[in-house]
Amino acid sequence: MSLSTEHLPDVLAPQAVLAWERILEQAGPQEGGALQDAITDPLVASQLATVLACSPFIAGLGRRKPDLLLALLTDGSLQQSLPEATFRQQLQAALDVPGTELGPELRRFRQRHMLRIVWRDFCRLADTLETVRDTSLLAEACIDVALAHIQAGLQQRFGRPVGRQSGQPQQLIVLAMGKLGARELNVSSDIDLIFAFPEAGYTDGEKRQISNEEFFTRVGQGLITALDQVTPEGFVFRVDMRLRPYGESGALVHNFNALEEYYQEQGRDWERYALIKARPVSGDPRLAEQLMQRLRPFVYRRYVDFGVIESLRGMKQMISAEVRRRGLDDNVKLGHGGIREVEFIAQCFQLIRGGRDLGLQQRELLAVLEECVSLGCLPRQVVDELRSAYLFLRDSEHAIQGYQDKQTQKLPVDDIPRQAMAHVMGFASWDEYEPALRAHRQCVSRHFSDLIAPPEEEQTAAEALDHVGLWAEDMDVQVLAELGYEDPEKSLQLLQDFRGSTRVVSLQAEGRERLDQFMPLLLRACAEVEQPGLALQRILPLVIAVVRRSAYLVLLVENPPALAELVSLCSASPWIADLMSRHPVLLDELLDRASLYTAPDKEVLQQELTQQVARLATDDLEAQMEALRYFKASQVLRVAASEIAGRLPVMKVSDNLTWIAEVILEQVLAVAWADLARKYGEPQREGEGYGFAVFGYGKLGGIELGYGSDLDLVFVQDGARGSTDGERGIDNTVFYMRLGQRMIHILEARMSLGQLYEVDMRLRPDGDSGSLVPGVEGFANYQRNNAWTWEHQALVRARFAAGDPGVACRVEQVREEVLCRKRDTHELAAEVVRMRRRMREHLLPREGDDRFHLKQGTGGMVDIEFMVQYAVLAWANSTPELARWSDNVRILEVLGREGLLSRDEAALLTRAYLEYRGVAHQLALQQQPGEVAGNLFASERAQVSAQWQALLGVAEKEAAQP
Structure with missing residues (x-):
């Protein structure tokens, strides 16, 4: 019997015939004849043609395994629904055959049932609900049977895990999340899981006992490998564990108490949302239900919420x-x-x-x-x-x-x-x-x-359009003048140039209609600010950028408050206007005014980033990098908006910008680590954690980041001995060097949302010629024996930013030891003065009375920074608390409190430093260079210079002598 292809469209029929010929060719004469006999029923022949034509996956599977296709064609399972218990029974029976290995059998089992599921779905022998049910039952069977097999193997080594309080044997409870939890799995889905066990305790092995947590972590790891690992036979199901507490950074398994405590104390609304579909698919049903009862109060509030x-x-x-x-x-x-x-x-x-x-x-x-x-x-x-x-x-x-x-x-x-x-x-x-x-x-x-639409605005878009002459072809200067535009002729010319631009002229009808609806609203919104023409000039580049993506125009038309916020922010800051025109996607941030003008603290930032990356595949590096860039851009916009609105003082601005960088660095490290660990395995070393720490120097270390700051970083590791545990294992030193390189790539790569940060690694031991990731001992040896005074100055501002706290603790001990070393203050002062003069020569080629460079000018920020660094290096030996902090303000506070400077002197330097920084931030938002009129800070500069003379004047005079 040949295929029945009459029902197929002309373009698909040849696909089916060719696929069938290849299957028969691969099968050989005897098996091929049996396959031909199996489709003597015209209905089956027609179904086979449909599946081969519409699923290259099934066609390829049939070609590789014609015996599997023959078995399904002859046993009748393609034509009937299966009882729920069948899946587990079939898999268990196959594994009961002596010599059968778990991994290969799971994959063969998956191939058999996916062929059957897709066949029945494509031929409409099964409805949608049967398809998702059978796919879910397949996953549940694989999880449950594999779990029992893995746990039994581990119990032979370590004994049974026993609860500390109950004394009862323990089993792993696997919570299926998402579509698997609802038995709505699609035919090529990953499975979201959370692992839990009832209570802490130890195994009862005779030779070796381990904690229940370690035991079930090994069980969980074994299960993930059994299902997720790609072999020549393929994979079973992709496993996603990111919905567990703390995401990828959290433990793989939790006991019931820990799980309940986490959700009650730290659970967020999106985790409530995720847990709605959670369902146990393994373990003791009584204990599994007990777990669900303990989680239910978190998911469902007692009253209407x-x-x-x-x-x-x-x-x-x-x-x-x-x-x-x-x-x-x-x-x-x-x-x-x-x-x-x-x-x-x-x-x-x-x-x-x-x-x-x-x-x-x-x-x-x-x-x-x-x-x-x-x-x-x-x-x-x-x-x-x-x-x-x-x-x-x-x-x-x-x-x-x-x-x-x-x-x-x-x-x-x-x-x-x-x-x-x-x-x-x-x-x-x-x-x-x-x-x-x-x-x-x-x-x-x-x-x-x-659904849950926002409250209606007082003024509708239709009402806002009711202004005669706005955006008409023949609009004139008078219309803009009446609206209050300060230079109506210039604004009219801007609008005419915009109307005649290539992007606007080439708009399709729908885009033209949306633009015509939007422009009157924009002109009216600009008229509400102090300088309408300036606001219009700054916003038109954004309109040009989005005019062909008119969904953004619709967003602003339908949300007048968002349009008002856009105009207000762009009017106040060309930096924000430029940011929005380069990244129009940030318009979404204007929809929630409360969020826009609230710069979150570090903990909330971590939660928000976790939520944003939770659904991205860990191996999709590009998606992870794009998500990080959007996160940074949106959060920096919040900080800028809050500063413009007067809601953040200068120190809080820098705090928030620094927190953003730290949260991003932690995630970049996690992404880079996961990427390398997939290829090479993880470094084998004593202790837990990465064995790798990121230290911020300069503005990052001093908690003083600005809007365009780069990151001065130093990487340190403590796991260089040994190699990674993967199949393609490499030396730990190589792994950590590649980890640092990968982090720099993720941070600096230019994408649609730009870079995350420019990175400067020159402050590491031996600078550009040194190892990218020195070991702790190498770092310590360099700082103790080879570092220059200016490097010890830089060390004053060094601070742990991301990575392994254990490594950080060791590096911080080295930092404290070096900073607290007893020094010759005369020689130290000479070195500091020489470095300051060299810096001024290179970075401030011209200095006059008419302009004051806030950072490098005499009496400016760097002078204060150098005085603080000198003070730490000179006096930390007798006042160790000076080495505790990395930021200038708190060091000055210690200097005043300990009497090393008078309280008035410390307060004066602090006030001048903060005022300089505040103006520098404002100039950055106005896209102006960091300098002001020479008379603006005359008093502050004089006072700072006087303090410089008091501390370093002798060395200054000596350095000036020929």
Whole structure:
């Protein structure tokens, strides 16, 4: 019997025939004949043609394993649903055969069932819910059986894990999150897991006992390897553990008490959102239910939770912003009107009302939507529309993923994959399928937009348009003059040049319509600030940048307060205007005024970054780098906005900019480490942690970062002996050197959102000629025996910024020892003065009475910094607290308190230093060089210079002598 291809479109039929011929060729005469006999039923022959034409994944699997295809064709499992227990029973029976290895059998089992699942889905023998159920059951069987196998093997070595209080044997509880938790897994999905065990204790092994935490960590690691590792047989499921407490930096397993304590004390709303679908898929059912009962109060508040609405609104804005930022419109899951928006609608009601209305405490999305009808949360028609769209979108997702077994939700762009997808979805062509998809997505998008909408503004966009003459072709100077533009002729010329620009002239009809709607609003908004013409001049480059991405114009039209904030900020700072025009994606940050004018502390910054990167694949380095750049740009915008609004004093500005850098450095280290560890394994060394620390010098070390500051960094490691534990193991020294190089690359690489930071590594031992990542002992030896005085000056401002606290502690001990060394103060003063004179010669070629360079000028910031550094090196031997701090302000505070300077002298230097820095920040926001009129700080400069003479005047005179 030959394939039945009459039902296939012309472009797909040859694909099926060619695939079948290759399968038969690979099978050989005898097995090929059996395959031919297996499709004598015309219905089966037709199904086979559909699957081979529409899934190169199945065609390739059949070619590699014709015996697997033959077995499924002959045992009848392709034509029937399977009972739930079948999956575990089949896998366990296969592993019970002597000599069977876990890893290869799991992969063969996955191949068998994925062939069956995709076949039944593509041939519409199974509905959407059966497909997601069977894929989930496959994953659960693999987890449960593999877990039992791994734990049994470890128990032979270490004994059974026993609870300290109960004395009962322990099992690992695997919490399935996300789609697996709801048994809604798609056909090429990763699985989100959290590992937990009931209580602390030790194993009862006769030869060796280990803690329960260590035992279950080994179990968890074994499970991840068994499922996730790619071998010649492929993989079973990609495993994602980032939803666990503290994400990638947290322990792999937690006991029940630790898990409950974390969520009650530190859990965030997005973690509540994630836990809605959590479901135990292994372990003692009684203990698993006990764990869920302990977590439920965190997920579901006791009463209707109006307090979560703002948080959900923020999540909703993040979803919309991500679609714009990443260009996800061709993604059936993440794009507008996609699967994620349906899920968000349901889960919003669960978080808000689930504590009181227990019927919402379900995991399955469609069941939750039905409950919303019963409770009156959503009308029946809305739920019916959402259900229909959801099933259509999930079927579309499976058609995309089943094509090549790839974890993607992006619509195909080539003709053959498009035709295959349309055929699987029951359409004759892509041109028929695409409008149906668009209709469903528009429906979902409409309901998503209506959900927890922001309060209505007092003035609607339509009312704002009611101004005769604004943005008309024949608008004249008088219109702008009446609005208060200070130079209406110049502003009119700007508008005419803008209207005639290539980008505007070439706009399509829809873009032109949106621009015509936006421009009157912009002109009116600019008229509300002190200098309308200046504001317009600064904002037009942004409009030019986004005019072809008119979704941003719509954002501003629909959110008048956001437009007002944009005008206000750009009017106040050309630096912000330039930032926005280079990175229009930051317009999303204007939607939440409370957030925009709130610069978060370091802990909140860490939480926000964790949330932003939690859903990114750890091996997607480009996505991680883009996320870090957006995080930095958005957070720096918050700081600048807060400073302009007068909400942050200068020290707080620098604090926040420094925290941003530190949080980013910690994440960059984590990403670089994970990237290298995948290739080479991790360094084998004593102790825990990275064995690697990042120290900030200069402005980062002194907690004085500005808006455009680079980062002076020094890397130190303590694990150079030995090698990494991967298959491609390398010497630890090489690993740490590559780790440093990878971090620098991540920080400095230019991408669409620019660089993270410029990095300067010249302050490391031996500078550019020295090792990029010296060991602790090498660092210590250099500082003790070879470092110049100026390097010890730099060491004053050295501070731990990221990495291993254990390594940091050892380096800080070296720092304290070196700074507290007894020195010849006369010789020290001469060295400091020589370095200051050299710096001034190189960095301040001209100094006159008319201009004062805030940083390098006489009586400026660097003079104060050098005096502070001299004081630390001269007097820390007798006053060790001077070596405690790395920032000038707190060192000056110690100098005044300990009587090394008078309190008035210390206060004078502190005040001058902060005033200089404050003006420098303001000049940076105005994109002006860091200098002011010579008479502006005449008194402060004189006082600082007087203090310089008091401390270093003798050395200054000696240095001036020929």
